[in-house]
Amino acid sequence: MFEAVAQTHPLKTETKCITCHEGQTIVQILQQMDLPERFGPPVVSLIKDGRSADVPLAYWGSVRPKAGTRVEVYWPVEGPAFGAVLAAVISAAAPAIAGTVFATGTLGFALATAAITVVGGLIANALVAPATSGSVSGQADTNYSITGTQNAHTPYGVFPLVLGRHRMFPPKTARGFTEVVDGEIYFRGRYTFGWGPVSLEDLRIGSTPIWNFEGVQVEFLNVDKAETLANMPELADLVMQKTAEVKEISEALSEDGQTYEFGSDAAAGKVSVSIAVQSGEFDIRLRYREAGGAYIEGPLFSNVTADAVLEFPEFTDGLQREFQVKIVSAVSNETERVRVEDLQEDRAVPPLLRITKTDVQYQKGHEIGGWRSGSEVMTLYPDDVAEDNENAELVPETATARFTRDRVGSASIDITFPQGLAYITGSSSISMRRVEFDFRFRAVGTQDWTDAGDLVCEGEERTLVRFTKEIAFPKEGEYEVEITRTSASEDRNDVLETSYLSAVRSFRTGSLPSNPGISEVALRIRASEQLNGQIDSLSAIAQQLAPVWDGSSWSAPQPVRHPAWIYARGLMGPQLRRPVADSRINLAALKDWADSEPHWTCDYVIDAPQRVADVLDIICASGRARRALTDFRYSVIRDLADSPVRQVFTPRNSWGFSGQIAFPRDIHGFRVKVRSERLDWEFDEVTVYAPGYNATNATEFETLELPAVVISKDETDQGNAWKLGRYYQAVAEHRPETFKFYADWEHIKTTRGDKVQIVHDVPKVGVGAGRITCITEVVGGLVQSLVIDEDFGLPSEAYRLTIRTQTDEIIRVGANPDGRSWDSFSEPLNEGDIAVGDLVAIELMTQESLEMLITGIEPDGDESALITAVPASPVVLQADGGEIPTYAPVITERFDRYGPPLATVLQSVTGSAVAKIGRAGELEPRIGIDLVQRGYSREVKARVRWRRSNSQDWEIGRSRMATRTVFTGLLDDGVDYVVEVQTLDGDGRSRGYVPAGTIQARARDFDYVAPAGFAAFEGVDSVVLSGDEYSLADFKKFRFYGATDAADDLHRVGHSRDPHFSYRGVYTRFKVAAVDNGGDESPLTDWIAARPRGVAPDDLTAETFDAIRMEASNTAAALDDQLVLDKIAPLESAVQRDLEIRDVQNFHAAEALGVIGDKVAVGADQAV
Structure with missing residues (x-):
């Protein structure tokens, strides 16, 4: 037995120790240790008797340490060490580690050592970052903060702006008031959906559709009629008729011949024009014409010197007309004294009048429904009305005084009897009770009262009853109104007569303005037995209408949700004090955004003052983009990691290269916070799990807020919330690094979002770089060899040259080195495409290029700039459609001068071209690997190994001469295999296996199909069946079957190698099959009917x-x-x-x- 020790993290001292048995290979020991794959292959060192040796990766499967050997596993701090660093979380001691482990000035010394959140890292480093919390003014923290959960009256607030499609509780543009008509109480209100035009869906009060209430009338301003009625056809009967259009204008006329023209939306009946003469005397002619016709002279108004209302003739013929006001004569009729140098002199005042209003009354039968546009007056709520609610009991012979608002022309006073008004004459019978009140008023600041008459209230009601007194004031101003009950109180239990002052309603002079760019709704609804007070829960789904650019012109406003067109509207819309002209917007970039990524949506409501830049950030973040100002035009930066490379940077054209790596904490997923239409537009959370985690094992989460993303009721796949959540997960995994370097004027070709290629020795990416010094051989206009200014002493392997020409074109070509000379180009290289001085970046053919996206360019003087970039990693763009692979940094190891050149795989093939022919002539599947011939000596051998894609057990083939094609052994047909190949020198040394791909083994190139072209030719006593040749390599013969007319049972009647067969017998229907060397049949042909025709x-x-x-x-x-x-x-x-x-x-x-x-x-x- 022996001991094996492994480092658990490249930048930590923690270790894992296990006991191993003699006979285990290095691979088995590492599998037992279960080390993190994301840190890449470690270094394995064997120590015994005071000596140590590193085990090459190629021998891990064959080296078996003996008893007494100590195995140490660690990651180096250079080269692959950076692969370990990329996904790590550094502790608080990281600055000290960086200072001791890394030398000052190296890439490792600049590591970001503080642990940060994943979302915070995205905001700091990502090319396309989520909207920050500051961009939305904290709105995302409050449920339903967007336009609130009720209709607020904010007279000094801003008009809201809907982006895309969103439910709104529209603010009040007037306070609203109640009125009594025939004993019924009605409420009138006016609300705004903000900057229009918009269309509406699901207009409701509380949770009840508005058409389910009784006594409802509605009127719209700058709301699209067709779209709204398509969404809510029930509104058609509620919209009041438009009978006139009155427009407040200010059009100046001052010279003879000047005109002002206007039209109407329907056939005009009575038409008048209000003018205000500021100076001078005018003769004015009114003219009119049918659409497209010649003008007809109307009335002439002579010697006009004061304000007037000019009327056209009345029309009743149902025709639509255009109208014109023409100045026939304009003369000055007054002078003013002016000072000229030191003298005083009288000068004529130029004549000037203004047209202030046009009033068009439609002809009877030509009224329009209440769909107003522009600045038309809304007739359901035309005046500025302020209602002050009161609750003062009116006691007999006691005066109660209240004040109106300022600038009022009239007022209405509500008197209410909450318990009713009646005599109770029995348990179930009542009789009429009469109560009278006197009213008087005086202007504020005066002493004299003016009698306003009385109000007689009569009723037979046991429930609340209300009466209204209308008072017209002699002139505009603020007034005190006094109410006195003159009827005595009977103070009996059988009398209902308690009265209260319940409201004072002030009507200000002049119409409420209608802003031509604002969408509004006015309504009148019966409040009795339906409402409790004013309406403050009116809501609807508002859909933004905006023009769309088709490449040559703008369309009419249409429903939009794509952020491209919302972005354009955010720059060009009427909500801006200074809208941007479309010539200053990169419309082509916006159209490409909308066309190539049509699934993005932006749904949001701006209801507070916001910087335009913050609003644009919210819009862009919903569509995985970033706002930009490129070439002095507003544009967007999109994550185009799969786009072509725009520039190449090497040590030859850059300097000051540094890198920083952020280490966010490991999390198990995002809680993506969005709004959901199914949840009545409240917040919802979509959980996006990190690879390897699910609901059963995930515990660490971060919240990712997407303020402008809404999951609509029709989406079943969590929509763009899922797409963006997966995208940001992939970005956190694959773009942890931030690189910075300086470049001279060559940075001018690039801008933020462009993809560039890096070959540099600081991060150990690529072999090196140089410049072309000589083009040594040209044949037929094609370059055969060239020389660069540096010899890298490279072994004979396959390399990729990336040539950045003097015209900024990028050319990639494979080549072989011979010192400073390069030849054997893999692609034709035209002599005119390259020149002496062109930059050449050199990489291994088998290694991916390090491609990065530019996130920042900061000018630094002398035409140089500091460029900031992150890894491109195109895999992030497909994160929502599959697994997110582990990040593998691009690192080029130092060249080992020992062993044969690595095998370079040209292609891997399977099918009949490489299948082995069995004893019976059948095809047996295998895989062939075509190798690029690199001048291998006779001693160099090639060896192939393969395994099923769902297995880790390798099968290793015999080593053979490294010919153009090497083969696996026999495989199972239709099974996916992972294949690798290695080269070995005469001493058995190798640089390791090279991947040759994952391929499905096939015996044939494609499946057999039924024979084609077969038809029957009838003879005297036989039938000849003839068709097309069968071209597959494994074909052996045709097999023929026959059947009678009475049954479909097939009977074999013969076979033939050629597609011709003669049959004599009783069968009259035939089918044909192709047979391979293994005896397998193809599908049969359709029935072929024929019989011998005999002698005629x-x-x-x-x-x-x-x-x-x-x-x-x-x-x-x-x-x-x-x-x-x-x-x-x-x-x-x-x-x-x-x-x-x-x-x-x-x-x-x-x-x-x-x-x-x-x-x-x-x-x-x-x-x-």
């Missing part, structure tokens, strides 16, 4: 008789009379048998028989 009169032509005569003549010359007679009888018998096979009753056949007998007899006589 048309078969007996003159040529037939001539042939018979010739035959008879020849026979007569050689035979005697008896022999001739002996031949006639067999001929007749043959014909007779043929007729028996067919139909002996056939008249024509019988006639033919007689003719033959006669002709033969005559011929015989003539011959004799």
